[in-house]
Amino acid sequence: xxxxxxxxxxxxxxxxxxxxxxxxxxxxxxxxxxxxxxxxxxxxxxxxxxxxxxxxxxxxxxxxxxxxxxxxxxxxxxxxxxxxxxxxxxxxxxxxxxxxxxxxxxxxxxxxxxxxxxxxxxxxxxxxxxxxxxxxxxxxxxxxxxxxxxxxxxxxxxxxxxxxxxxxxxxxxxxxxxxxxxxxxxxxxxxxxxxxxxxxxxxxxxxxxxxxxxxxxxxxxxxxxxxxxxxxxxxxxxxxxxxxxxxxxxxxxxxxxxxxxxxxxxxxxxxxxxxxxxxxxxxxxxxxxxxxxxxxxxxxxxxxxxxxxxxxxxxxxxxxxxxxxxxxxxxxxxxxxxxxxxxxxxxxxxxxxxxxxxxxxxxxxxxxxxxxxxxxxxxxxxxxxxxxxxxxxxxxxxxxxxxxxxxxxxxxxxxxxxxxxxxxxxxxxxxxxxxxxxxxxxxxxxxxxxxxxxxxxxxxxxxxxxxxxxxxxxxxxxxxxxxxxxxxxxxxxxxxxxxxxxxxxxxxxxxxxxxxxxxxxxxxxxxxxxxxxxxxx
Amino acid sequence: xxxxxxxxxxxxxxxxxxxxxxxxxxxxxxxxxxxxxxxxxxxxxxxxxxxxxxxxxxxxxxxxxxxxxxxxxxxxxxxxxxxxxxxxxxxxxxxxxxxxxxxxxxxxxxxxxxxxxxxxxxxxxxxxxxxxxxxxxxxxxxxxxxxxxxxxxxxxxxxxxxxxxxxxxxxxxxxxxxxxxxxxxxxxxxxxxxxxxxxxxxxxxxxxxxxxxxxxxxxxxxxxxxxxxxxxxxxxxxxxxxxxxxxxxxxxxxxxxxxxxxxxxxxxxxxxxxxxxxxxxxxxxxxxxxxxxxxxxxxxxxxxxxxxxxxxxxxxxxxxxxxxxxxxxxxxxxxxxxxxxxxxxxxxxxxxxxxxxxxxxxxxxxxx
Numbered sequence: 011x012x013x014x015x016x017x018x019x020x021x022x023x024x025x026x027x028x029x030x031x032x033x034x035x036x037x038x039x040x041x042x043x044x045x046x047x048x049x050x051x052x053x054x055x056x057x058x059x060x061x062x063x064x065x066x067x068x069x070x071x072x073x074x075x076x077x078x079x080x081x082x083x084x085x086x087x088x089x090x091x092x093x094x095x096x097x098x099x100x101x102x103x104x105x106x107x108x109x110x111x112x113x114x115x116x117x118x119x120x121x122x123x124x125x126x127x128x129x130x131x132x133x134x135x136x137x138x139x140x141x142x143x144x145x146x147x148x149x150x151x152x153x154x155x156x157x158x159x160x161x162x163x164x165x166x167x168x169x170x171x172x173x174x175x176x177x178x179x180x181x182x183x184x185x186x187x188x189x190x191x192x193x194x195x196x197x198x199x200x201x202x203x204x205x206x207x208x209x210x211x212x213x214x215x216x217x218x219x220x221x222x223x224x225x226x227x228x229x230x231x232x233x234x235x236x237x238x239x240x241x242x243x244x245x246x247x248x249x250x251x252x253x254x255x256x257x258x259x260x261x262x263x264x265x266x267x268x269x270x271x272x273x274x275x276x277x278x279x280x281x282x283x284x285x286x287x288x289x290x291x292x293x294x295x296x297x298x299x300x301x302x303x304x305x306x307x308x309x310x311x312x313x314x315x316x317x318x319x320x321x322x323x324x325x326x327x328x329x330x331x332x333x334x335x336x337x338x339x340x341x342x343x344x345x346x347x348x349x350x351x352x353x354x355x356x357x358x359x360x361x362x363x364x365x366x367x368x369x370x371x372x373x374x375x376x377x378x379x380x381x382x383x384x385x386x387x388x389x390x391x392x393x394x395x396x397x398x399x400x401x402x403x404x405x406x407x408x409x410x411x412x413x414x415x416x417x418x419x420x421x422x423x424x425x426x427x428x429x430x431x432x433x434x435x436x437x438x439x440x441x442x443x444x445x446x447x448x449x450x451x452x453x454x455x456x457x458x459x460x461x462x463x464x465x466x467x468x469x470x471x472x473x474x475x476x477x478x479x480x481x482x483x484x485x486x487x488x489x490x491x492x493x494x495x496x497x498x499x500x501x502x503x504x505x506x507x508x509x510x511x512x513x514x515x516x517x518x519x520x521x522x523x524x525x526x527x528x529x530x531x532x533x534x535x536x537x538x539x540x541x542x543x544x545x546x547x
Numbered sequence: 548x549x550x551x552x553x554x555x556x557x558x559x560x561x562x563x564x565x566x567x568x569x570x571x572x573x574x575x576x577x578x579x580x581x582x583x584x585x586x587x588x589x590x591x592x593x594x595x596x597x598x599x600x601x602x603x604x605x606x607x608x609x610x611x612x613x614x615x616x617x618x619x620x621x622x623x624x625x626x627x628x629x630x631x632x633x634x635x636x637x638x639x640x641x642x643x644x645x646x647x648x649x650x651x652x653x654x655x656x657x658x659x660x661x662x663x664x665x666x667x668x669x670x671x672x673x674x675x676x677x678x679x680x681x682x683x684x685x686x687x688x689x690x691x692x693x694x695x696x697x698x699x700x701x702x703x704x705x706x707x708x709x710x711x712x713x714x715x716x717x718x719x720x721x722x723x724x725x726x727x728x729x730x731x732x733x734x735x736x737x738x739x740x741x742x743x744x745x746x747x748x749x750x751x752x753x754x755x756x757x758x759x760x761x762x763x764x765x766x767x768x769x770x771x772x773x774x775x776x777x778x779x780x781x782x783x784x785x786x787x788x789x790x791x792x793x794x795x796x797x798x799x800x801x802x803x804x805x806x807x808x809x810x811x812x813x814x815x816x817x818x819x820x821x822x823x824x825x826x827x828x829x830x831x832x833x834x835x836x837x838x839x840x841x842x843x844x845x846x847x848x849x850x851x852x853x854x855x856x857x858x859x860x861x862x863x864x865x866x867x868x869x870x871x872x873x874x875x876x877x878x879x880x881x882x883x884x885x886x887x888x889x890x891x892x893x894x895x896x897x898x899x900x901x902x903x904x905x906x907x908x909x910x911x912x913x914x915x
């Protein structure tokens with residue numbers, strides 16, 4: 011059994027999402043597609059699954075198809091799990107009813123033994139009567155996965171099944187896949203935004219702008235990157251991040267072991283992209299020592315406790331990472347700090363002031379910067395108009411606004427895009443200009459809600475550098491949420507939330523000392539485990 | 548078509564409707580339309596405030612005044628004021644009608660001349676104005692008829708009384724409202740059942756599995772059709788019991804026509820679901836393309852036969868007209884299956900249902 015994709019192209023009305031991609035896969039292989047949002051992974055997977063029109067041809071198990079219609083006969087052997095938490099689940103059906111539904115629409119005989127095994131593998135055996143809407147994100151993904159495995163597909167297509175899922179559930183998902191692969195003939199296509207998952211793949215396809223920029227096993231890819239990877243040094247025409255520098259031209263520095271990210275930097279260099287220089291003008295700000303302090307902060311939605319007695323402190327000039335899976339309570343917490351949600355219980359101090367009512371917040375508004383999830387910008391206004399609008403909101407004078415826009419667009423490197431519309435911009439530029447909009451009024455503290463989610467490696471690295479620069483020059487404090495556990499590395503301190511509860515509050519250095527040789531993914535799994543053991547579950 | 552697959556999908560649909568409480572919408576919407584509009588729309592005028600200035604004070608003029616005073620349609624008062632003051636009353640909306648009987652009224656009639664009276668009517672709402680005008684004319688004609696019985700009564704007055712002798716608004720409006728309710732509600736439900744899956748993403752279960760288009764459509768549209776078939780009976784009961792509209796025709800004809808009509812509405816919903824991606828867009832679009840034609844072409848506000856040119860052709864393009872013709876026939880007239888027009892219209896409804904379903908299943912694609 012083989013899968014062969016030949017010269018596959020997917021075109022939408024005004025853009026080409028996948029540009030002539032070819033690859034092959036053999037039975038029992040897990041093929042990993044790694045790349046940022048918009049790189050073309052989903053389009054490619056949808057085309058292979060026969061739910062999207064494409065050019066080129068696909069051969070699966072000696073059957074050839076060139077359109078969704080022709081793909082119809084293989085759908086009995088195929089399973090697709092599209093991107094999005096619990097996307098294919100019905101809110102008002104229970105776990106058991108889902109299995110029943112999928113079994114029946116697949117027209118396969120009931121196999122109680124197999125279903126029980128799947129349920130047990132997914133840890134859902136005890137929750138068979140729970141409605142899908144009451145499952146956690148991780149449970150939803152595990153249920154979606156076993157529903158797609160029900161008809162024993164030969165081709166399993168998983169589109170970012172682990173994005174936003176907690177590390178423990180992520181590991182369990184992988185265990186299900188390994189188990190499945192061992193027992194049966196199956197080809198698994200697996201896309202992800204987490205580089206750490208590359209280890210588990212038999213072959214990796216690195217995606218950028220609709221093309222495969224490199225493919226092979228992890229160590230083969232690392233070999234490819236090796237000649238371009240140096241230790242941290244001063245250099246031009248290169249990218250430096252996380253203690254490594256990447257350059258096509260030889261550098262006068264010792265070489266070092268690359269990570270997979272390296273290939274994205276090298277690809278960017280090959281395309282002629284250069285690191286956008288950051289030039290932030292220093293500012294002096296008078297600030298209290300503790301910027302944010304919460305004691306027992308709690309938010310409930312009906313019976314559901316979104317944030318359960320959270321104690322947290324953000325000190326002056328600190329970058330505090332608020333980590334957790336989707337639904338862990340990160341956004342709710344930030345919204346409570348901002349006053350977008352009323353606080354149900356607990357005490358809150360902002361910039362040294364106890365917040366009791368709306369009145370208390372008004373005078374602080376101009377000292378707080380906020381960047382919401384998915385960058386809340388007006389898509390019908392140009393970058394400049396957007397910035398002017400936000401300057402107006404903070405009642406900056408016209409002169410000041412123009413000066414600040416000039417300064418920030420230069421400093422953050424998006425000056426040439428001032429007259430473009432946000433949607434036409436690369437995600438990294440959008441991210442920078444959203445940040446610029448949030449700091450126009452020179453706030454003392456910055457709340458960033460998942461600014462790096464789905465953004466490509468190069469832009470993400472640039473963004474973190476930018477935040478550190480901003481912190482250094484303005485002595486600003488930053489609270490940033492993310493579901494990438496590996497980003498803990500770039501924070502001064504990390505707080506991990508799990509289902510509304512704080513399970514970690516520590517500096518990265520200390521965590522490394524405590525768990526030598528482990529990456530953050532593995533470190534946090536320990537906390538999730540011990541929390542589970544001591545918790546009510 | 549595999550029955551097991553369809554049954555599984557349909558069972559899921561019913562569970563979902565029940566647990567998401569959407570089932571209430573299925574029955575609440577048509578009932579609300581019938582009750583609210585049934586009580587809300589009033590074309591007849593009762594107790595129009597009337598000021599009479601009788602300058603003649605003769606036996607005949609008093610007889611005229613009395614017939615206004617005793618009519619349930621008027622709340623008439625004889626006032627001894629100047630006509631300018633009376634007009635001022637209309638202006639300030641203190642009265643709806645001013646009737647002036649000139650001093651020479653009885654004398655002129657006795658002489659064999661025409662007896663003239665002056666009538667002023669508040670026509671700020673044209674329809675209401677017209678109705679009041681016809682009532683005033685009716686009273687005057689009655690009197691004229693009494694005076695000279697050999698003359699033929701005017702046709703105009705009787706025309707309004709045909710099929711709806713009691714001049715009841717309910718009779719005129721309820722059948723039209725049924726046509727509205729049974730088009731809007733099934734269309735919305737059918738559209739939502741499909742678009743909900745698109746919006747949530749569960750549509751992938753259909754796209755990526757061997758379930759065929761026809762199985763999917765059967766499973767989606769049958770619940771909408773069945774649930775709304777019950778509404779046919781509910782609508783019938785509301786009209787006949789709550790609003791006491793008579794039912795004179797064939798119930799079989801009513802039932803067949805209604806089922807075909809609901810199927811047509813479901814077909815409209817299907818087409819809406821193909822062009823929309825979100826539930827809110829689907830709801831708004833279904834409402835837009837069903838409510839406006841239903842109001843205009845159900846014959847509720849204006850008989851189709853009175854339409855001309857463009858609006859006449861348009862009326863024939865929408866299925867509403869055919870169904871409401873049958874409704875008015877079965878409720879008020881009672882010609883039943885014997886009328887060839889009814890049969891033709893029944894065929895037209897069947898054609899609509901069929902064409903919409905075929906178009907919908909052709910346009911539905913099993914891909915993004």
